[in-house]
Amino acid sequence: MPDVMGTLGRLVMGRPTGEFAPRAKPSPLRIRIALPLLAPDALSSVAYAPDEILLTLAAAGLIGVSFSAWVGLAIAAVMAVVIASYRQTIKEYPEGGGDYAVAKENLGPLAGGLVGGAAMVDSLLTVAVSVSCGAQYLAAIIPPVEDHTKAVAIALVALITLASLRGLRALDNTVVVAVYAFIGALGLTALVGGIEILTGTLGPSPADGLEVIPGPAFERGLTGLAGAFLVLRAFSSGAVALAGVQTISTGVRRFRDPKPRNASRSLAILGVACAGLLIGTLLLADLTGAIFVANPAQELRYTSGAPVPTDFHQDPVWAQIAQTVFAGAPPVYVLVTALVGFLLILAASSAFRWVPALMSMLAQDEFLPKQFYRRSDRRVAAHGIVTLGAGSAALIAVMGPSVTRLIQLYIVGVFLSFTISQLGMLRHWNAKLPLAKTTAERRRMAGARAVNALGLVLTAVALVIVVITKFTHGAWISLGLVAGAFWMMVSVRRHYRRVDGELKLPKGGDRTDLGLPSRVHGIVLVSAMNRATARALAYARATRPSSLEALTVAVDMARVWELRRAWDRANVPVTLRVLDSPSREITRPLIDYVTTLRRRAPRDMVVLYIPEKVVRHWWERWLHNRSAARLTSRLRHVRGVVVATVPWQLDPSDAAAANPRETGQ
């Protein structure tokens, strides 16, 4: 089977890029390269957060929407505290383990496992959300995409998965350029939009002539409990803007020395950029008259009172802003919208970068199968990458390419990780504070602890708000997924622990396992007298076992006689024993024979030499060694038996040259 995988792999994955080459180690990067490389995750979440805030508040009509800037400010405040907290994490964990390392080291492996499980689920959702949103921006500039956003989103996931299998490092330059272009494009839009607003030359908004119909509960605006709950829901939707800020804390190693300082500085820059982007977007959306609702057909009407058509198309917020600002220059509008969409798709690809690293950390702590530790091994990485691609494609297929529905799932995991990580940092400082030597040091630590404590309070409150306001909207799905991932990881770890315990060498006296078997009984498995058999016999004899015999199973008596004659002709100095098999079975008589041998002399060891034909093409495997494979798999369970396969390499080209007549039919 591995070779089938290999062949398929070569077909699908093509030639590997540098990423999976042996001894590849990334060189440290300047801030101006490293920051944009790690930024798409955080920036992309800020690109779709405003849509979600506006959409939630739209339930309360125009009065609700006017409240959006305040929600944005609250989110920016939480973001500032979270970023300050992560700057502490970077300084204390410059190795870059991120939330996982913080949780594991301060709260124990189970907390680490929980963060790991949440991160695995969030990786699926990052991809699903970013790609779905990217597909919406594509639809804004390529109208035919609109009717097939689901198919387009799944196709994009497939494309990113294939690219990841080849190695994403080739995309590094693209990512850096795309991030600067994204920032530049949005900055330009804000600048031009500002000038147009001041000079009163703003173009018509695509939402001109539309108005939001307030929901039945909000006909008198944001009042009472329902109003407060709506604001909280808007907050918890918009809080998705915080997703991705932790990426820098896991990538500290990519920065130049002094790594922690550079990473910390980068995080501050990123925080300012994100907060500015969030507030800026909400203000611009308000000033340009952008409107974004969940169900246009139900929640919008023309100011004339007429309902909007059921197939009404609504672009995402940045597409609406760009359309208004660049009403006179459609190519610029297309360019800006395309850049936002492209950044979103790149953000999806960044999950494919950090998932193998995460799996490697989890595997090192035995939460995942050990082979995932070696993430530079392309075949190992491929398992994680394909699982991520398939999982997120499945999420899109099931939940539709609806950004709003996917975000309900996404946000829970994000804040779960934040909260556990902040709790870990608090315990970290509590443990470290008594060890402080100078007053200055103690004061610095106490300050840092205060930052993390504030972070903990804010993220915990946000988590509670998220779970309460989103539970029926899908948060239960992601809590279930996280619990499932956690259970699987804990089971794997428990299995490894049990095996380790079982395999532990006894201390002191009882060293039976190290004792040598008294005798070695060699058996060569024979089905015909040929070169492969001859080699197996020669090798078995070379190991000088205490006794050696050849064994064949009599499935077809004619062949047994033929074998006997050939055996005598070849003058083999080994006895040939024939096992009877009335049922034509091969495995059972052999197993029975070996078991009997073992029972008679339990201190002896049996070595079974099996000649194996090594074929050139994977499909030829189906034609050879099937009985041997089955026998080997069954014999594993018989104690004291070693199976030695003696390969004979078949070489069709050589054979064809040597015996041209025999190769034809």
Next chain:
Amino acid sequence: MPDVMGTLGRLVMGRPTGEFAPRAKPSPLRIRIALPLLAPDALSSVAYAPDEILLTLAAAGLIGVSFSAWVGLAIAAVMAVVIASYRQTIKEYPEGGGDYAVAKENLGPLAGGLVGGAAMVDSLLTVAVSVSCGAQYLAAIIPPVEDHTKAVAIALVALITLASLRGLRALDNTVVVAVYAFIGALGLTALVGGIEILTGTLGPSPADGLEVIPGPAFERGLTGLAGAFLVLRAFSSGAVALAGVQTISTGVRRFRDPKPRNASRSLAILGVACAGLLIGTLLLADLTGAIFVANPAQELRYTSGAPVPTDFHQDPVWAQIAQTVFAGAPPVYVLVTALVGFLLILAASSAFRWVPALMSMLAQDEFLPKQFYRRSDRRVAAHGIVTLGAGSAALIAVMGPSVTRLIQLYIVGVFLSFTISQLGMLRHWNAKLPLAKTTAERRRMAGARAVNALGLVLTAVALVIVVITKFTHGAWISLGLVAGAFWMMVSVRRHYRRVDGELKLPKGGDRTDLGLPSRVHGIVLVSAMNRATARALAYARATRPSSLEALTVAVDMARVWELRRAWDRANVPVTLRVLDSPSREITRPLIDYVTTLRRRAPRDMVVLYIPEKVVRHWWERWLHNRSAARLTSRLRHVRGVVVATVPWQLDPSDAAAANPRETGQ
């Protein structure tokens, strides 16, 4: 992987019945049991042949349909000759190889391969046709089935496949009873129908008030070239009635002694039954006024001239006959129709009986992978059974559950086998005739040869008619499938031939392969110091290699240091060599090391001892031995290297008892 299959297998297949038990050998049977056991194939094809004759002739309207008895007589005549021919085959090949043995022994292995390929394709079509027709009979008594015949047919195939995986011998009694019940039911219908016709008390036919619209080419009846061609098409469709008569020639061994005589007598009885059934059905259909057309909506109209509704439902011929005859006793009608349907479904299951036998014969001649030879091995048989089930389900899915369309494909393979088999018998007699000692013997042989020659001419003519009249109707598909199967089988045989040639021991002088390697260098692969490693070390030392070393790959330096300390503590009398691996890879450094060793001393042999953890559950395999599996698969291609796996059986229950604390998290 085999264990995953095993677990799935146990889930799906349940406990095996006697068929796959070791040493199971069927006891010989009396004619009255053996004949019905082997008859469903032949009887079922006679059950749907009349429908096809009527359907084809319906293109020429009522005049065409009235011609059906003549077509039936022509088919019965061919059947008589074919049955006489197969009686010769049974006498000459009492071992029961059937068409395959006849073709192989008289016309060479390639002809055998062609017959084998045709038989494999026909097995798919037997199942597809019988089940589709069975579903039609079900629809005649359970109306809701009508709208889902395709789904019902596929479900029936799945059911038969599952039953076959458990072993079909449990159904033997059912088959015998069903065949007698089928014959009895049809005989009763004919008897009651005859009395009703004579007494003028026949009930109303479901086709009363309907008439067939003649096709545009046949408005003046069966005249000219088009008429002749239509009659030929009807003949070639109805010739499907012959399918299955050869089954008895492959099952001679199931009869009591004297086997050939009993089998031959059974074949004669079967022939009379089939011919009588065919003619009887066509006569009864004519007398009861049954009408059967391909497209009721286009080809039928009410005698009033009004068109029939587009969703007009048309029952198969025997359902129509039974409905007319038992118009006053609906339960009898339901019973008769159900028995016909049940026999059709049993006929499908009979293909599942003979396919493993056919594959075993083909495998013995190296046309198929060798493992298929052991057909009593349930896992091996399962591959053939599942392939047959999936293939015929796919055929039904693609071609619809349309009996008519499937028969176009089926009939080609049937007559291809007949013709090759008759040609083989002719050559058989030509070769044997000169060896006849007495005149009586020579006369007997000449007579037999004449029968086979007549059989050859008739089946060859029928084959030509079939290919010509059916080519565009689907015969090209089955010719393509047969060609594909033939090509695959010839490729497999060529591969085995080539390998045999390559492995042949050189005659005389050059005996290098039998020469012993000069030295044995043992290597124990180590990743941690534990009991599995200790056992591998002990076993490696017990084989007393010329030199022995332990080898580990440094993926993680901390673990290497830990291993070194444990190594020293355990006082292992073997040197531990550490291979550097900056890229964290395991396989490559090891392969490089072994290759270097081999290059330095090409006459030496390297034995690599790999400790293997044997797990209890299939999913646990994913957690262990992955690197070892990959290494083993790569090392196969390095000459002079033997891989010996030293298993350590993990036993979770034992471990839990020994170290209760260590098993928990």
